[in-house]
Amino acid sequence: MVESIVSTGLAIGCIYALIGITYNVMYSASRVFSFTAGTLGMLGGILGALFIARMGMPVAAGFLLALAGGALFGLVTEIVAVRPVLKSLDQHLYVLSTLALALMVQQFTAIEWGTEARPFPRLIDIPRGGFDQQFWLPMLACAVVIVGLELLHRRTLVGRAFLAIAEDTYAARALGLPERRLRMASFALAGVIGALAGFAGGQMLLAFFGNAPLLTFYGFVPVALGGMGNNRGAVVAGLLLGLFQQTANFLVGGIFASVAVFTVFILVLLVRPEGLAGGVTPRRV
Amino acid sequence: MTLTRRQALVSAGAAAFASGLAKPAIAAKDPIQVGYLPALTGPSSSTGIGINRGIQLAVQELNAAGGIDGRQIELITRDTQSDPTKAVNGAAELTRGQKVSVVFGPVNSGESLAVVPLLARTNTPQVHPCWVDTLTDPKKYPMCFRNAPTNQQIGAAANRYVVNILKKKKVAVISDTTGYGTASVNAYVPMLKGMGADIVYQGNVDAANPDLKPELLRMQSAGTEAIMPWSVNAGFLSRIINTRGQMGWDVPIVGQTTLGSGQTKDLLEKLDYWAKVYPNNFRPVCYQSDGQLTDRTREFLDRLKSAKIDIGDTLLWWIAIGYDSPRMIAEAMKNAGTEPQQIVGYLNKLKGFAGVFGDISFTPEQHDGYPDEQVVMVEANSLKDGAFRLAPGYGA
Numbered sequence: 001m002v003e004s005i006v007s008t009g010l011a012i013g014c015i016y017a018l019i020g021i022t023y024n025v026m027y028s029a030s031r032v033f034s035f036t037a038g039t040l041g042m043l044g045g046i047l048g049a050l051f052i053a054r055m056g057m058p059v060a061a062g063f064l065l066a067l068a069g070g071a072l073f074g075l076v077t078e079i080v081a082v083r084p085v086l087k088s089l090d091q092h093l094y095v096l097s098t099l100a101l102a103l104m105v106q107q108f109t110a111i112e113w114g115t116e117a118r119p120f121p122r123l124i125d126i127p128r129g130g131f132d133q134q135f136w137l138p139m140l141a142c143a144v145v146i147v148g149l150e151l152l153h154r155r156t157l158v159g160r161a162f163l164a165i166a167e168d169t170y171a172a173r174a175l176g177l178p179e180r181r182l183r184m185a186s187f188a189l190a191g192v193i194g195a196l197a198g199f200a201g202g203q204m205l206l207a208f209f210g211n212a213p214l215l216t217f218y219g220f221v222p223v224a225l226g227g228m229g230n231n232r233g234a235v236v237a238g239l240l241l242g243l244f245q246q247t248a249n250f251l252v253g254g255i256f257a258s259v260a261v262f263t264v265f266i267l268v269l270l271v272r273p274e275g276l277a278g279g280v281t282p283r284r285v
Numbered sequence: 286m287t288l289t290r291r292q293a294l295v296s297a298g299a300a301a302f303a304s305g306l307a308k309p310a311i312a313a314k315d316p317i318q319v320g321y322l323p324a325l326t327g328p329s330s331s332t333g334i335g336i337n338r339g340i341q342l343a344v345q346e347l348n349a350a351g352g353i354d355g356r357q358i359e360l361i362t363r364d365t366q367s368d369p370t371k372a373v374n375g376a377a378e379l380t381r382g383q384k385v386s387v388v389f390g391p392v393n394s395g396e397s398l399a400v401v402p403l404l405a406r407t408n409t410p411q412v413h414p415c416w417v418d419t420l421t422d423p424k425k426y427p428m429c430f431r432n433a434p435t436n437q438q439i440g441a442a443a444n445r446y447v448v449n450i451l452k453k454k455k456v457a458v459i460s461d462t463t464g465y466g467t468a469s470v471n472a473y474v475p476m477l478k479g480m481g482a483d484i485v486y487q488g489n490v491d492a493a494n495p496d497l498k499p500e501l502l503r504m505q506s507a508g509t510e511a512i513m514p515w516s517v518n519a520g521f522l523s524r525i526i527n528t529r530g531q532m533g534w535d536v537p538i539v540g541q542t543t544l545g546s547g548q549t550k551d552l553l554e555k556l557d558y559w560a561k562v563y564p565n566n567f568r569p570v571c572y573q574s575d576g577q578l579t580d581r582t583r584e585f586l587d588r589l590k591s592a593k594i595d596i597g598d599t600l601l602w603w604i605a606i607g608y609d610s611p612r613m614i615a616e617a618m619k620n621a622g623t624e625p626q627q628i629v630g631y632l633n634k635l636k637g638f639a640g641v642f643g644d645i646s647f648t649p650e651q652h653d654g655y656p657d658e659q660v661v662m663v664e665a666n667s668l669k670d671g672a673f674r675l676a677p678g679y680g681a
Contacts, residue, residue: 117520
């Protein structure tokens with residue numbers, strides 16, 4: 001039981017953490033909370049299955065194309081659902097525009113791909129074992145993303161520009177940073193991370209259009225608990241969520257496991273509205 | 286020459302009388318229009334595509350044999366695209382625009398839930414193969430008939446197999462959280478208890494939950510002797526089968542037809558895991574205990590093959606329902622007439638219509654025509670030519 005809680009819990013927690021990071025990357029660049037993050041995860045799984053299992057492409061080619069598909073959807077999100085509402089952020093219109101785009105893509109996927117879950121291919125041709133690739137691939141993907149983002153933000157000029165935009169959009173623009181292009185690059189990057197989450201977790205979650213709402217909801221929890229825009233908080237909260245959810249599956253089971261997860265989520269937010277790892281941001285007056 | 290008012294009235298009356306006499310002679314040669322509402326595209330189209338192959342063959346055969354009293358049958362098809370809204374639009378157009386004599390379909394319950402009340406309001410006879418129990422009601426929908434089993438019959442057959450044939454008393458009943466799943470569990474658990482079964486596990490689980498091992502461990506520790514999953518979600522069902530296989534547990538899994546579908550098979554980690562999985566099916570279109578199809582079904586299968594109808598990617602019972610439906614409607618029209626009341630009057634007294642899918646009977650009080658004993662369980666891993674072998678334990 002403990003082995004199952006740890007392996008499945010950490011794997012699913014890593015997928016939630018990656019979706020949480022997807023939310024954060026889009027949020028940092030635009031202050032828009034885009035509800036297309038879960039849809040990106042769903043697309044990663046379905047595009048992977050489409051390219052590798054159905055079209056017979058090599059795993060590497062299918063992987064790159066799935067990530068490219070995610071990046072493309074990230075760009076479309078920025079152009080179609082985010083850019084038009086940036087001028088009226090205070091009205092929270094992005095909730096409607098990003099949610100509408102997510103629902104449209106989900107329905108389109110259901111029609112074209114089908115409403116049945118379909119198999120996601122085995123990515124590495126090794127025999128199944130206790131600690132199978134379906135568990136360690138999401139963990140590996142999560143580690144790669146954390147390290148990659150750290151390197152991007154600390155070692156590259158583009159990464160520092162991302163941080164500048166996230167810190168203060170107006171000041172960054174005043175300094176001559178190309179805010180729109182950086183925002184588009186952030187959404188493309190978020191698309192890649194979201195698609196990677198779905199691709200790495202494809203063997204667990206299968207290629208299923210219904211994964212979109214699941215990932216949208218459960219990917220939101222690490223963001224809320226870890227603090228908006230805080231990737232480290234999202235990772236810690238995502239892993240805790242996965243472990244807690246799997247423990248609840250064993251202890252109470254069925255739909256009560258979901259009830260337990262959201263009860264704890266609400267209780268934590270009541271005690272610490274800024275999230276477990278979030279700090280109170282002072283407001284300039 | 287001037288025309289008086291009286292002469293004009295007489296002329297008009299004569300013309301009307303003459304046209305009234307001539308009309309039946311012309312109409313008798315017109316084709317008989319039968320409305321047809323299949324889902325040929327969209328997410329739920331696999332059933333519709335299978336049924337459509339049977340329908341087309343039956344209409345072709347009926348017309349080749351001279352139609353109904355010399356009148357050809359013309360199928361007026363409206364693809365519902367698996368969408369209840371489009372099904373309603375199609376039904377409205379068939380009844381108001383085309384004025385069809387009778388409608389077959391829709392072939393999915395979700396669409397039928399929207400269409401049945403509409404057709405009832407327009408007094409159009411309807412035959413459909415959908416399973417949701419409320420889709421027939423001789424009082425509310427006196428012109429609507431079902432030539433397929435109800436969900437009650439499906440659940441009862443699975444329960445009979447577990448309790449009476451496999452002799453298993455400790456049963457785990459699990460479903461997904463959809464309306465179908467929860468309604469099935471709520472309906473079938475009391476039936477099982479009434480048969481003396483002990484429900485040692487009962488649960489609803491989100492179909493997208495990637496790990497069902499906790500649920501199966503709970504079932505195992507409760508002493509489960511048979512698992513009964515109720516879901517149409519192949520992902521959910523395959524996870525139950527895969528987890529059972531990983532645990533090395535050989536408990537039988539008995540339930541809905543999707544357990545034996547190609548989508549479920551595609552999601553299995555090993556094909557061996559499909560052993561001891563018993564989905565619902567229908568005795569007339571199964572390989573019997575001697576491994577053979579019945580004469581009627583074998584003859585039908587040969588006819589499908591000679592007509593070059595593909596059965597490799599669909600199920601025989603879907604094609605059989607499609608094949609039987611226009612033949613049953615044609616029999617009613619041939620014997621009683623093409624007017625709505627005549628068709629309904631005949632169907633209300635239909636007794637033992639010998640279909641490939643099953644023997645259909647109706648009464649004025651009972652519009653669910655499929656016999657209980659023809660709903661059976663089969664071996665999921667025995668699919669050949671669209672048909673399955675009867676599950677172990679059924680007599681000849």
